[in-house]
Amino acid sequence: MAGLGTIVQSNYSVVSRMSGSQNIGGQPVGVWYFDRGTSFQGFMNDRQFPSAHLEIIQGQTSNIMFQNMSPMDHTIHLHGLDVDQQNDGVPATSFSVPRMGSYTYQFLAPHAGTYHYHCHVDTVIHYHRGMSGAIIVRPPDSSITRAWDGGPTFDEEVLWHLMTYDLTWADILNSGTGTARHRPDVFMINGFSSAQARTDLYSRLVATVGQRIYLRILNASYQWGRVRLAGLPFDVVASDGRPMQQVVSATSWEIGPGERYDLLLTPTAPISADATVEYLDDWTGAVLGTAATRLEIT
Amino acid sequence: MSRQENQSASDPVGVDPVEAGRRRFLQMAVATGIAFQLGVGTADAGQPNLIKQLWQKQPLQVWMLEAARIEQTFSDGSILPYHRYRALGSTPVAGSVPVLTGAPGEILRVRMRNSLSYTIRPMIVGGMLGPTIAPGEVVTLDLVVPTEGTWLLTDELLGDAAGPMGLGAVIISRPHKNGLRGGRRSSVLGYDREYVLLYVDSDDRWNTAIDTGLLPDYTTYEPNYHTVNNLTFPDTASDPGTLITCQVGERVLLRMCNLGWVRQSVHFHGYHVDIQRINNQPQSIFGPKDTIPLPGHTTLEALLTVNQPGVFPVHPHSLTTTTDNGLYIGGQITLISAT
Numbered sequence A: 001m002a003g004l005g006t007i008v009q010s011n012y013s014v015v016s017r018m019s020g021s022q023n024i025g026g027q028p029v030g031v032w033y034f035d036r037g038t039s040f041q042g043f044m045n046d047r048q049f050p051s052a053h054l055e056i057i058q059g060q061t062s063n064i065m066f067q068n069m070s071p072m073d074h075t076i077h078l079h080g081l082d083v084d085q086q087n088d089g090v091p092a093t094s095f096s097v098p099r100m101g102s103y104t105y106q107f108l109a110p111h112a113g114t115y116h117y118h119c120h121v122d123t124v125i126h127y128h129r130g131m132s133g134a135i136i137v138r139p140p141d142s143s144i145t146r147a148w149d150g151g152p153t154f155d156e157e158v159l160w161h162l163m164t165y166d167l168t169w170a171d172i173l174n175s176g177t178g179t180a181r182h183r184p185d186v187f188m189i190n191g192f193s194s195a196q197a198r199t200d201l202y203s204r205l206v207a208t209v210g211q212r213i214y215l216r217i218l219n220a221s222y223q224w225g226r227v228r229l230a231g232l233p234f235d236v237v238a239s240d241g242r243p244m245q246q247v248v249s250a251t252s253w254e255i256g257p258g259e260r261y262d263l264l265l266t267p268t269a270p271i272s273a274d275a276t277v278e279y280l281d282d283w284t285g286a287v288l289g290t291a292a293t294r295l296e297i298t
Numbered sequence B: 001m002s003r004q005e006n007q008s009a010s011d012p013v014g015v016d017p018v019e020a021g022r023r024r025f026l027q028m029a030v031a032t033g034i035a036f037q038l039g040v041g042t043a044d045a046g047q048p049n050l051i052k053q054l055w056q057k058q059p060l061q062v063w064m065l066e067a068a069r070i071e072q073t074f075s076d077g078s079i080l081p082y083h084r085y086r087a088l089g090s091t092p093v094a095g096s097v098p099v100l101t102g103a104p105g106e107i108l109r110v111r112m113r114n115s116l117s118y119t120i121r122p123m124i125v126g127g128m129l130g131p132t133i134a135p136g137e138v139v140t141l142d143l144v145v146p147t148e149g150t151w152l153l154t155d156e157l158l159g160d161a162a163g164p165m166g167l168g169a170v171i172i173s174r175p176h177k178n179g180l181r182g183g184r185r186s187s188v189l190g191y192d193r194e195y196v197l198l199y200v201d202s203d204d205r206w207n208t209a210i211d212t213g214l215l216p217d218y219t220t221y222e223p224n225y226h227t228v229n230n231l232t233f234p235d236t237a238s239d240p241g242t243l244i245t246c247q248v249g250e251r252v253l254l255r256m257c258n259l260g261w262v263r264q265s266v267h268f269h270g271y272h273v274d275i276q277r278i279n280n281q282p283q284s285i286f287g288p289k290d291t292i293p294l295p296g297h298t299t300l301e302a303l304l305t306v307n308q309p310g311v312f313p314v315h316p317h318s319l320t321t322t323t324d325n326g327l328y329i330g331g332q333i334t335l336i337s338a339t
């Protein structure tokens, strides 16, 4: 299940770190990230960019015990979870967690689906440096093969955390004229460009004919992303943690910054091809760059 | 693929970008049919024939606008020139954006003065194309208000630059007394309160060029100033037109309008909202969403059901929009304040 469903629980320890490093666009880049407390690893416990994902349970009180082990203020904004003002993680309306400080964010986990969390301090730069992760809310029975109570079931499940990177922003510590315009050079799925993403266990879509693949997509970039699964039709079943009012069948789907979509793919024949995300210029709509991984159906 | 290659691919050599921008606008004006019937007169002319019979038995709203040069100072200290519609007299505003309201079937009269140095031509996106207005001229537009909805008033001759220059206003059609709850049968959008949020993105290089009578570089548009109702955060947090003030249990209609061409994706903290209509067409695809697509030149009506108290931000998630020329916090952040 591509790294998903192994830990489903209501309480997490989350630590912010500003000491990470990852190869982005062929060069080592200093990254800031959230991990689950002990590993010094972010996404899927094997890379520091983007941050670790969390899986919680609908209807249960969740506790995110946040420790800021870094030299700057940070917060956790629980994007889409509709938490109360105190736990919203916005310094202007609640508070920030000072360096070496801690706070336990507490909230009732909402409807099962795909969500997001990220730092909301000097957001334009902290978010870009990697302080963003996905949250999956599992149904009340903690099922890892059903999307929500009464929702679709699936055999394989994959998470795509979409990001782009402007290398001129790599060493920026604070927002300012340097962060006025985002001109991405690197186009990624789960923190990897195509060369790495094509072999990445956590990004590839692998199944046998007739199996149902549930693909959760979070767009954490500053551009729209157009998703294609090698031209195969898929169903768009949920967005922002709620079922679609109408399930839409499509061969490509465009996802705005901060949006999440859940796609259901049921391949009817073997195929070995690229599955892609084209990142679009938000003014012209032109493709700025593409991130690809593999769709392998046997 | 480099950015430059892609841009030249979508802007083939030989196409005049000014003309291309204008054509895009003309298509917008007629794309969804002409929603507004139009009668045109000048300030000195008599009543336009089209409305002679109508206006004697229908209430006549007169709103006054002036297309004018306005300078705005931002948190980073920079001053940007805008060419905006200024609301005169009792014309209502959200922030400083004129909001022209009328009821279906009514005559909505707009008296527009052009105080800019060039000829303008008002248009309603998906609504109508008006007459040209020379510098110094005053023209009266009489519009027969269509069924309920939200429209953008902008300028056809400025084309792609009308958004960045801020030359825009919002037109609302709603039943006179029955738009609010208590008369839901008369309104397709039952609600307790309503707010208008007009998103404008600007590239300072464009605004400066146009303000000095030059053409901007139409091949590159990278906005670095971002306003809602002509304001930036934290001014949006104290303006009564932009601070969404409501009570738990209420339904708040948000008329989200994007005057620019940049495709926005607007995130709500604290709430999911229901997208009712996009460009006045009902939508039945999306369920409740916390992040909503708002393409360029689009109006979107969303219903916020206030189910918890608190103060929560609303902002586009391409996060450079939450800055003033890169400096966080500013730009297109607004607040919901629910008690």
Ligand SMILES: [Cu+2]
Pocket (backbone or CB within 6 Å): A073, A074, A075, A119, A120, A121, A126, A131
């Ligand atoms: Cu941070």
Ligand SMILES: [Cu+2]
Pocket (backbone or CB within 6 Å): A077, A079, A118, A258, B267, B317
């Ligand atoms: Cu967010």
